[in-house]
Amino acid sequence: MITFEEAEIRSRIIKAMSHPVRLMIIEVLKEGELSFSKINGMFESDKSTVSKHLLVLKESGIVSSKKSGSDMIYKLEVPCITDFFGCVTAVIENNVKRQQVCLCGGRGISC
Amino acid sequence: MITFEEAEIRSRIIKAMSHPVRLMIIEVLKEGELSFSKINGMFESDKSTVSKHLLVLKESGIVSSKKSGSDMIYKLEVPCITDFFGCVTAVIENNVKRQQVCLCGGRGISC
DNA sequence: TGGTACGTTGGTATTTTTACCAATAATAAG
DNA sequence: CTTATTATTGGTAAAAATACCAACGTACCA
Structure with a gap:
């Protein structure tokens, strides 16, 4: 049996996926890296909201980001x-x- | 691109998985059907808490349940x-x- | 230097999730 | 019929997630 601690770790990653906007971001990042502004342009939400969704994905290890000029580029890690x-x-x-x-x-x- | 509506539907199912207790239930149900009392016995939480976790899994379609004598039997659907x-x-x-x-x-x- | 585009962070209000206790419903056993 | 056993439901309090606006930092350009 899986331990509760292991289940907690897994659940953090799954929870990071459990929002429609974050699912859409994952889906679109499968096609390749994208800048924040491209991702932000997909949604009507405030840019701070989109930024925070990306932070959730990043903290879970699902995506990574790197600076490129004035853009922030997001990439699907897994x-x-x-x-x-x-x-x-x-x-x-x-x-x-x-x-x-x-x-x-x-x-x-x-x- | 996936629509927001489709993403919402998917996210409900993923959200149903995004709790350590529910992950452990899914994991153990992979080995076969189990009664509520067996599942409940795996956790220290109140039985009402476990029952509600099972309800979440059931409403998402991940598990199903059937009555057998005085027991309720849970099964992993997918x-x-x-x-x-x-x-x-x-x-x-x-x-x-x-x-x-x-x-x-x-x-x-x-x- | 001042202005502009880009993205993140802080703060807050709202909603959702979670867990417990108590009460209920349903079934089985005596 | 009465009493246990089994599981769900209702109620409530606490915690977490979500979304917006405003403010901030950073880099680039005129």
Whole structure:
């Protein structure tokens, strides 16, 4: 059995992924490095909000950043992260199949 | 690009995994179905707390439950979930390698 | 030197998550 | 029927996550 301490470490990384904006950032960084302003341009949120999402990803070790001129460049450190999305999709599809009153869309419908 | 709506759906499932107790439950359910009392026995938390963790997992579609006599039996619906842990471990090991002041152990040390 | 673009940090209000206790519902056993 | 056993639900308090605005630091340019 996995220890609670090990589970805590893992959960910090998973928690870092558990926000729609951060998932979108991970997804887009899979295609290659991007500057803050490019990432920021994807969202309507305040830039400070986007900056803090990137900090969460960085502190967990999922992304890294480096300065390049006046830009800050973000990079996905561990691309295998996105392999996981296939399984997440499997959960979603399974929910549809079982007609579960699930969280998909938050409306208790069949996604 | 993934839409924000799709990212929201995914994030609900990932958020359901983002707690040490729930990760441990997923891990142990990979070995096979278990009753509530067996799962509850793994933790020192109040049984209501454990029950609510199981509810979170159930509502996300990660586990399912069925009544058997006086027991409630929990089952991992989507075993591929645990494949992901390998990549989470890769993140952790990468953090060590980079000597990052990371979140591992919450102490800013090399895990 | 002054101004401008870029990104982070501090502060705060709101929402969400979490954990416990107590009470309830459901089933089994005596 | 009464009493245990089993698990969930309601209520509440504390902690964490989230988003915004404002202020700041940094680098570049005129």
